[in-house]
Amino acid sequence: MSTDINYSEKIPNNVNLAEDRTLQRALEHWQPGFISWWKDMGPEGSLDYDVYLRTAVSVEPNGWAQFGHVKMPDYRWGIFLTPGQPDAKIGFGEHKGEPVWQEVPGEHRANLRRIIVTQGDTEPASVEQQRHLGLTCPSLYDLRNLFQVNVEEGRHLWAMVYLLHRHFGRDGREEAEALLTRRSGDSDNPRILGAFNEKTPDWLSLFMFTYFTDRDGKYQLCALAESGFEPLARTTKFMLTEEAHHMFVGESGVSRVIQRTCQVMNELKTDEPAKVRAAGAIDLPTIQRYLNFHYSVTIDLFGADQSSNAATFYTSGLKGRFEETRRSDDHVLKSETYRLLNIIDGRLVEHEAPMLNALNEVLRDDYIKDSVGGVERWNKVIDKAGVAFRLKVPHKAFHRKIGTLSEFRVSPDGRVISETEWTANVTGWLPTAEDRAFVASLMGRVVEPGKFANWIAPPAVGVNRQPLNFEYVRFN
Ligand SMILES: [Fe+2]
Numbered sequence: 001m002s003t004d005i006n007y008s009e010k011i012p013n014n015v016n017l018a019e020d021r022t023l024q025r026a027l028e029h030w031q032p033g034f035i036s037w038w039k040d041m042g043p044e045g046s047l048d049y050d051v052y053l054r055t056a057v058s059v060e061p062n063g064w065a066q067f068g069h070v071k072m073p074d075y076r077w078g079i080f081l082t083p084g085q086p087d088a089k090i091g092f093g094e095h096k097g098e099p100v101w102q103e104v105p106g107e108h109r110a111n112l113r114r115i116i117v118t119q120g121d122t123e124p125a126s127v128e129q130q131r132h133l134g135l136t137c138p139s140l141y142d143l144r145n146l147f148q149v150n151v152e153e154g155r156h157l158w159a160m161v162y163l164l165h166r167h168f169g170r171d172g173r174e175e176a177e178a179l180l181t182r183r184s185g186d187s188d189n190p191r192i193l194g195a196f197n198e199k200t201p202d203w204l205s206l207f208m209f210t211y212f213t214d215r216d217g218k219y220q221l222c223a224l225a226e227s228g229f230e231p232l233a234r235t236t237k238f239m240l241t242e243e244a245h246h247m248f249v250g251e252s253g254v255s256r257v258i259q260r261t262c263q264v265m266n267e268l269k270t271d272e273p274a275k276v277r278a279a280g281a282i283d284l285p286t287i288q289r290y291l292n293f294h295y296s297v298t299i300d301l302f303g304a305d306q307s308s309n310a311a312t313f314y315t316s317g318l319k320g321r322f323e324e325t326r327r328s329d330d331h332v333l334k335s336e337t338y339r340l341l342n343i344i345d346g347r348l349v350e351h352e353a354p355m356l357n358a359l360n361e362v363l364r365d366d367y368i369k370d371s372v373g374g375v376e377r378w379n380k381v382i383d384k385a386g387v388a389f390r391l392k393v394p395h396k397a398f399h400r401k402i403g404t405l406s407e408f409r410v411s412p413d414g415r416v417i418s419e420t421e422w423t424a425n426v427t428g429w430l431p432t433a434e435d436r437a438f439v440a441s442l443m444g445r446v447v448e449p450g451k452f453a454n455w456i457a458p459p460a461v462g463v464n465r466q467p468l469n470f471e472y473v474r475f476n
């Protein structure tokens with residue numbers, strides 16, 4: 001198997017698709033449905049735009065990207081797997097030490113299919129959530145980054161559909177069709193996971209989403225990259241190289257919003273939200289409320305704190321932990337415990353639970369450690385501007401909808417509170433309709449090369465060393 005991608009075929013791939021005619025035909029049959037989904041649900045009004053996109057040419061960790069102007073419906077979506085390791089062994093669970101599986105073991109078929117479908121469903125969902133944002137872009141640079149994220153989420157869908165077609169027969173083909181028919185936010189046929197049915201109505205939401213929610217994607221993919229089912233491990237490894245860019249868009253996006261806000265605060269010598277807003281920037285307390293919302297909705301994606309499914313997925317060798325191989329325990333975890341939070345008599349208390357049942361919480365806690373890092377980097381931007389304000393991730397029990405903690409009201413600083421106290425304070429903790437209307441009011445459309453909307457600072461550098469006034473998107 002080569003690391004180079006064959007672009008001479010209808011479906012670019014590095015899996016020798018031409019040698020499996022049945023599979024090739026099945027995927028070529030799915031392809032028009034994908035393109036028509038993209039035309040209906042992809043970025044609005046964008047079909048004729050020439051977009052400066054990067055395309056994968058090889059699956060080597062470095063140097064896989066090629067840049068050029070492309071019409072998005074002509075983007076070379078395809079099937080790219082990181083090369084396998086010869087003699088790879090399953091790293092955890094009851095099959096630990098056995099050779100990795102190239103085919104789906106019969107007894108794990110239903111669970112594996114569910115894992116792949118759940119991951120696959122998030123990919124088109126986020127494209128649907130973001131489809132109107134191009135109409136209110138703050139610059140050509142940002143518009144291009146949005147489109148890059150969108151085409152790569154489309155490719156992630158291809159990655160999961162390949163696994164379904166190649167390894168799950170007729171059920172797999174049916175699931176692949178269903179991935180094109182569910183719609184984010186649709187009441188009859190919604191996407192599978194809650195956060196992927198929320199709206200992404202403005203660019204502050206987009207940056208928060210790509211920082212927090214794409215990072216959930218990273219942690220899920222890292223756990224699947226450990227899988228004993230090697231085709232899944234190899235495909236998710238390559239998806240992770242693309243995911244890194246999505247999180248960059250989020251982290252740098254929020255950072256630039258903050259930078260601009262602090263600049264306005266310093267110019268006006270004020271920390272009053274109303275004055276900051278009057279000057280057309282987003283006040284820091286509003287940014288904090290958006291952060292609280294996206295963070296809490298995203299940590300729900302890891303699932304219930306105690307889950308027998310999570311234990312089964314691990315023990316069967318289907319889904320590992322983040323950086324499984326770097327951990328020094330026995331990778332079976334039958335005698336390990338993990339500390340979980342519960343609320344007893346109105347107080348948060350820790351208790352020990354079998355680690356196997358707590359693996360959703362283990363992954364959530366790894367995620368939390370990582371997300372806090374970027375928030376600290378945002379605080380450095382605020383410090384550097386000499387502004388006295390700190391952004392904070394809320395307590396993990398705040399605003400939860402899934403698991404034990406969802407049964408209680410908890411403030412962002414981790415106090416268990418009454419419904420009355422919640423109602424009296426929630427407008428200070430989560431974005432209000434008025435906050436959202438204000439942010440929406442700033443969303444004009446800036447498409448002159450090198451110009452940026454008033455509410456966001458320009459980035460430090462352009463894409464692929466191009467200047468900031470480069471024509472990242474050409475409208476036709
Ligand atoms: Fe993705």
Ligand SMILES: [Fe+2]
Pocket residue numbers: 153214217243246
């Ligand atoms: Fe992503």
